[in-house]
Amino acid sequence: MLAAVRVTGPWRRSTSLARELLVLQVALLVVVMLAVAVVDAVLDVRRDEQAAAQRVLGVAESLALSPTVQELAVAPGTVQSRSAVLQPFVEAVRSETRLSFITVMAPDGTRWTHPDAAQIGRTFLGSREPALSGQPFTETYAGTLGPSVRAVVPVFASAEATEANGTTGATGPTDQDDDGARRVVGLVAVGVTTAQLNQEFLRSLPLPLALLAAMLGVSLAGSALVSRRLRRQTHGMASDDIERLRSSHEAVLHSxxxxxxxxxxxxxxxxxxxxxxxxxxxxxxxxxxxxxxxxxxxxxxxxxxxxxxxxxxxxxxxxxxxxxxxxxxxxxxxxxxxxxxxxxRTELEALTGELDSTRALSEALRSQAHEAANRLHTVVVLVETGHPDRAVEYAVEQLELSQRLTDSVLESVEEPVVSALLLGKTAQAAERAVTVRIHEDSHLPADLVTAPGSSRDLVTVLGNLLDNAVDASAAPELGGGPRDVNVLLRPDGDDLLVRVDDTGPGLPPELVATAFTRGWSTKVATSVAGRGLGLSLVDQVVRRRGGTVEVLARSDVEGIEGIQDDDGGVSGTRFEVRLPLAGLR
CATH class of the missing domain: 3.30.450.20 (PAS domain)
Incomplete structure (x- = not known):
């Protein structure tokens, strides 16, 4: 069988699906890795700023508690005198802690120290109010050195520093305000510029960038291996080629x-x-x-x-x-x-069965025509030899035999299709020296089988059972024994009883269970399809109609009229089928 599939659109070679997926994976990996790098960088910057804020706050609190800072904050003197002592001290601390600036100032913001000596004596740029109220705080502010993360901590007057500078007494300053709160005598601001933080961040980048590049390389290598395997499995086809093949596949599959x-x-x-x-x-x-x-x-x-x-x-x-x-x-x-x-093969099998029946009937008719010619020739010779009475007697005798057979069938079986089948099978069996007898209790009214397809199913059952029985009764190994087939058709309760008895060699008990299996036969196959379909077709009809079928082997057959072997014993096989009448009407 040839099938033509029409495919629209040009069939052109394009980029393979594996390569498309590889490019997509590479682009996706690069985008994801860059996004991860950017997010990680932002988080690292925030973590660095938070760490820097904690670091400068710690340094500022330490300096605010330093005795040197506390003493100079309460000691009398000018900005220059305080700067001369504090500037070297805080610069040493700043160099040691790698900070951008440390500024010690008066409560009014006047700087006592600064990394840029020119800024000493000037006013501090930034917030001071929380520290003046006694609360340390951190902030990001743009001062003289640029944006920076800074901490501002108050310096409280201590009793020791006040006594050391001789400022105790009713007229001098004390370490407490009138409301009992500790007195702020100075402020310490410690900070690190964002430029310095950025430089530290850039110095730390090589290692994570190397790890990121390694991860990207491994991912790209994995994608390349997956792409190679996919290209091998898809034979290098592109996505539109696969879609075109799928469309062709669906079109062929369903057509x-x-x-x-x-x-x-x-x-x-x-x-x-x-x-x-x-x-x-x-x-x-x-x-x-x-x-x-x-x-x-x-x-x-x-x-x-x-x-x-x-x-x-x-x-x-x-x-x-x-x-x-x-x-x-x-x-x-x-x-x-x-x-x-x-x-x-359902319709073909039905046509084959009809053809076989027609061929068998044709051969039977040909044989009957030959037999009729012989009988006619006998009558003519009897008349020519001066025996007309004997010729009439012989002709009437032959006519009565034929008519008696036809009448017995038509009287018992009124259904025309089934009666025609019986007459044809009877003539066919006669050619093989087998006599088909219709049981005297047989009765099949014409209105009993009226449902669509019921006549066809009944013909299938009866025809195949008769073929099987005739083949068994005509077996060569029977010798000169009886060759009879008895048929019984009649309603029996709610069922139609179809019973066929033969005088064949009998069915061995071990084969009864497999008699209706597809391919079972006692004959040699003569076609590619093989034999053994007859009884299988009977079983198919019985199962579809909800009926039953029973096979009785030689040892189980009792009281079958007209089937006796030479020794007076019972011989043959009985096939008994019951079909519900409700499905036939």
Missing amino acids: VREGLLVVDPDGRVGVANDEARRLLGLESDPVGVPVAELPIATSVRDVLVEGRAATDETHLTDDRVLVVSQSQVEWTGRRHGAVVTLRD
Whole structure:
């Protein structure tokens, strides 16, 4: 079968999907890494500022408690005299602590110390109010050295410093205000410029940048490996090529008239097209379902579960005859599952059966025509030889035999399709020296089988049972024994009873359970499809109609009229089918 798929748009070679993903991953990694670096840098700057604020606050509090600072803050003198003592002291501390400035000042903000000697004596730039109220604080402020993180701490007058400078007494300053609070006699401001913090931050960058570059290199190498594997798995195809292939796949999958199943190595359905779901009677999409759990015919499920190779095997479901083929898919020495194709042979099987029946009837008619010619020739010779009375007697005798057979069938079976089948099978069996007898209790009214498809199912059941019985009764190993087939058709309670008895060699008890299995036959196959479908088709109809079927082997058959072997014993097999009348009307 050839299938043409029309694909729109130019088929051009473009960038492979693996390369597109690699570029996307590289861009994403670079953006993410840069974002992480920026966020980390911002957080590091904030952490550095917070650490610097704690550091300058600690240094400022230490200096505010220094006896030297406390004594000079309460001692009388000028700015220059205080600066001459404090400037070397605080500069030594500033050099040791690597700070940008340390300023000791009077409560009014007049600087006593400063890294720039020209700023000594001038007013401090920045906030002082919290410190004047006795509360140390930190802030970021732009002073003479530029923006800086600074701490301002009050210097309180101590009793020792006041006594050492002779300022105690009622007329001199004391270490407390009138309300009992400690008196602020000076302020200490310690700070580090943001420029210095930025330089320290830049000096610390090489290590994290090296780590970031290493992480980026590892990520890019991983992306390259993933891209290489993806390119190998997609055979270097681009995204539009994959989409085009998918569209073609869907178009072919759902347009072919054969059922297609793909089973993965884990035994689950990977692909199932619409035709496969229809042929198997699956209402929902079976993709992902283990084949062992599919609600399908047992024989078909066994083929899927076993995973064996199958070529044009015939399997029966409840209402179809399917031709199943299965082949394993291997690539580079690995098993990738199995591909199963399903074809509907139901109509073909029905036509084949009709053709076989027509051919058999044609051969029977040809034989009858030949026999009739012989009989006519006999009558003519009797007349020519002067025996007209004997000729009339012979002709009437032959006519009565034929008419008696037709009358017995039509009287018992009023349904025209079934009666025609019986007459044809009777003539066909006669050619094989087998006599088909209609049981005297048989009765099938014309209005008993009226439902759509019921006549066809009844013909399937009766026709295949008769074929099987005639084949058994005509077996060569029977020799000169009786070759009879008895047929009984009549309503029995709520069921229609179909019973066929033969005088064949009998069915061994161990084969009774498998008699209705697909492919079971006592004959040699003469076609690709093989034999053994007849009884399987009977079983299919019985199951679909909700009936029952029973097989009695030679040892179980009792009281079958007209079936006696040469020794007076019972021989043959009985097939008894019951179909509910409710489904036939």
